[in-house]
Amino acid sequence: MTQTASTPASAAGAQASGWRQARYLLAENPVSAMAFVLFALILLLALFGPWLVPYDPLATYAGEPLQAPSAAHWFGTDNLGRDVFSRVVVATRLDLSIALVAVALSFVFGSALGAMAGYYGGWIDRLSGRLLDTIMAFPLFVLAMGIVAAAGNTVENIVYATAIINLPFYARMARAEVNVRRNAGFVQAARLSGNSDWRILALHIFPNTLPPMMVQISLNMGWAILNAAGLSFIGLGVRPPTPEWGIMVAEGANFIISGEWWLVVFPGAALVLAVFTFNLLGDGLRDLVDPQRRT
Amino acid sequence: MQPALLDIDDLTIEFATRRGTVTAVEQVRLRLNKGETLGIVGESGSGKSVTSYAIMRILDRAGSIHRGSIRFSGIDLVGANERAMRDLRGREISMIFQNPRAALNPIRTVGKQIEDVLREHAMATRANAREKAIAMLRAVRIANPEGRYHAYPFELSGGMCQRVVIAIALACRPQMLIADEPTTGLDVTTQKAVLDLIKDLTREQRMATLLITHDLGLAAQYCDRIVVMQKGRIVEAADTATLFSSPQHDYTRRLLKATPGPESKVADLLPEGDARRALASPPNPEAPVLLSVEGLSKTFGAPGSPTSHRAVDNLSFKLHQGESLGLVGESGCGKSTTSAMLMRLLDQSAGALWFDGQDIGAIPSKQFARHPLRAQLQMVFQDPTDSLNPRWKVRDAIADPIRRLGGTGDKAQLRRRVEELAENVGLPVELLDRYPHQLSGGQKARVGIARAIALNPKMLILDEPTAALDVSVQAVVLNLLVDLKERLGMSYLFISHDLNVVRLMCDRVMIMQAGRLVEEGSTERLLNAPEHEYTRTLLAAIPNPPVPASA
Known part of the structure; x- marks a missing residue:
C-alpha cells in the first residue's frame, strides 16, 4: 500500500525489507522461529558432524557394550560397544542427503512434467495424468520397497525410489499452478513481446509457482527422511555398520525387551525431531512467501 | 425535527x-x-x-x-x-x-x-x-x-x-x-x-x-x-x-x-494549466488504410455440435493510419475474441486480415510470435495488475519486448531506452526497480502502456485501459494516450463499454452485439443520432453527471 510504495527502491533496500519481513514473521511466530533454529542445527550436524563427535561411530569397544547413558557416553553404547551419540550425529548427513537428493529429483522432474501438462494440455496432460495416477494407485511405501528390491539394494536406489513416489505431488501441484496462469494477462503480454512458448513457460509462468512449491519441498523433506529410514529399517538400502537412523532403530528394537531402551529411543528421537522440524519449517516458509501475510 | x-x-x-x-x-x-x-x-x-x-x-x-x-x-x-x-x-x-x-x-x-x-x-x-x-x-x-x-x-x-x-x-x-x-x-x-x-x-x-x-x-x-x-x-x-x-x-x-460527461473534451478532465493536458488533432479522412478486416469469424467448439458457439460473426471494418477507432459492446459480445484475433493470439475460423499491405490472417498465431510484424501490433490490457508478471521488476517487464523483438543486445542502450519510455509515459525512473505490487493502479497502467509502445508499434489495441482505475487517474491516462498518439502517430483500436470515454477518445465508433457489428459511424454522428435500437439503449443507460454551472 502507500507505506510499501514509499520504501526506498534500491536493490539493497529490497533485500533489507526482505530481512525485515523475515524478522517480523519470526518474532510474531515463535514456533516457526524455533523450526528455523532446529533446521540450522540439523544442517550444522550434517555438515560438520563427523568432526564434532567424541568417538568414531564405527569403532567398537568390546569392553563396554550396552552401557546406559552416562557422562562418557551421553546416549549410552550399543551391543558392540559403539557410542550411540556419535552414531546418531554422524547419521544426520546420510539421512539428510538421501532426502535432499530425492526431493530435488522429484521437484525437478515432477514440476517439469506438471508444468508441461498444465501449459500444453491435450495428450501430454492425459498421458502424464494417467502415469501419475498409476504411481498413486500403489501404497507408496510398498512401491518404494518394490523398486529397491527390483533395482538392487543400494543407497542410490533408495534415492530413486523415494524420488519416484514423491513425483506425483510435485507434478500435480505444478500442473495446477501453471494451468491457472496460462491465460493470465502477463502471459498474453509476454506473447505479444515475442516470447516463444518455452520462454513463457520457463521464465514467465514457472517462477510464479515457486512459493507453494517451497512449502511442498519442506513438508516433503520430512516425509522423505522417514521414508529412507523406513526402508533401512526393513533392511533395504543402507547396510550395517553404516550409522543410519532407520538401521539403528531396527538393531535396537531387539534390545527393548531386555531393557536397553537407549538403543532405540535416541535414533528414533532424532528421526522425530528431523521430521517435526521440516513440517514446522513448511508452515513458517508459507508465511514467508505468502503475500497475504504481508499486511 | x-x-x-x-x-x-x-x-x-x-x-x-x-x-x-x-x-x-x-x-x-x-x-x-x-x-x-x-x-x-x-x-x-x-x-x-x-x-x-x-x-x-x-x-x-x-x-x-x-x-x-x-x-x-x-x-x-x-x-x-x-x-x-x-x-x-x-x-x-x-x-x-x-x-x-x-x-x-x-x-x-x-x-x-x-x-x-x-x-x-x-x-x-x-x-x-x-x-x-x-x-x-x-x-x-x-x-x-x-x-x-x-x-x-x-x-x-x-x-x-x-x-x-x-x-x-x-x-x-x-x-x-x-x-x-x-x-x-x-x-x-x-x-x-x-x-x-x-x-x-x-x-x-x-x-x-x-x-x-x-x-x-x-x-x-x-x-x-x-x-x-x-x-x-x-x-x-x-x-x-x-x-x-x-x-x-x-x-x-x-x-x-x-x-467524463457528454460535453467534455479529453483535456478538460485535467485542471487548467496541468502540463499533462493533451489536444487531439481532428481525424484525417484521407489517411491510408492500416488494417483491413474482412468477414472475420470465430466459432468455438466443433462445428455442428450443440456446444458450438459463434463468438464473432462476419466482422468487417477498416482502420486508417493515425485513426482512433472505438469498439463498444457489453460483456460476451465478442470484443475480447476479436482483439485476440487481431493481435494474432488466436486463429480465426474464417475471414481475412490485412495489415499494412500484408495478409497477416494467413500466418498461424503460433508462428506470429517471431514474425517481424509482431512488433507493429501491440496491446494494452484491461487489468494492469493481471497483465504484469508479479515476479518481474518493472524494468524487465518494459524491456522484455525490446529484448525479444527489438534486436538490441547492448545493455546500456536498452537501459536508456527503458528510461526514455518511462519518461514518455510519466513514470518516475526510480520506480523501475520495483515489483508490480509496490506500485499503484495508475502506475501499473503506465507500465503496461510503456511496454506496449516500446517497439513503436503502428497499431495499438487498448482493451478497456482505464476500467480498473479511479477517475482522476483515468483522466491522466487518457490524456497520456492522446498525447502519445499525436507524437508517435499510432492507430488505436479502443475497446470499451464506457461510451463517455469512447466519445473522448475515438474518431469513429463501432457497436457490437452478440458477435456482430450493429452500427458503425463517426463518433459525433453515432452518439448524437444513433440509428440502431441497441445503440440507443446503450446511450440511455449511461448515468451522466449534471454539467456543473461553472464549466
Missing part, C-alpha cells in the same frame, strides 16, 4: 498494521433519514467502504472503531454485542456487495438461499417460506420465478445474480440498505436495471439507502444527498443539485471535472 434513522458522529476507524496504526476513517459525521438515499462518493482508499463495514460491524480483525458513535434508530451500534448485531443484520440493515456471484453460495439454489434468510429471522415458516421466496424473486423482476427458484447461481447471469442478492437483502423488509458498489463490473444496461430496481423497491418500502460508489454520474442520478470522501475524511456534503451546481471543495471540483 424527527431523529435520523442512522446517525454517525465523529467516527474514527483505525487499522493496526505492522508499521503502526493507520487511520482509515477520520471524524466522519453523517445522518440518514427514513426513505432517503445518501451517496458516499470517493476514490479507492477514501474510506467509504470501511465506513459501511463499521455500520454493519464487519470490520476485519485489524480494524477497530477508535472513537465516535453510530446510532441506528436509537440503538448504539458501536457498543452492541455480536448477538444483537446478528439480529440486526439482514432484518434491520442489509448490505449488497460488489461481486454478486461471490455473495451467493454456489452449491445452493437461489430460492433456498432466500428462504434461509427468511427462516433465520423468523419471517417465514417452513410452510410458507417457498411461497415468500418466489414472491421476492418476482419482486426483483426475475422472469419465471417458479422456475428460477431451483436455479444455481452459476446458471444465472451477473445481473440476475445481483437481483437475487437484492432479493435476499430485502426479504426481511429492512429499514436500511447499504449498497457497496452494487453495479461495478456489470454492463451499463444491467447497471441501469439493477439500480432502477433498488430505487423502486426502496421507495415502495420507505427504506433508507446508503449507496457507495466511485461514479459521480451514478450518484447524481440515484441519490438525494451526496457525501464526498477523500483520504478518510468527508470533504463535502450537500444535496445532489447543490453539489453539482456549486461544488465548494477543491477535491469535489477536481472529481467533477475528471468524470
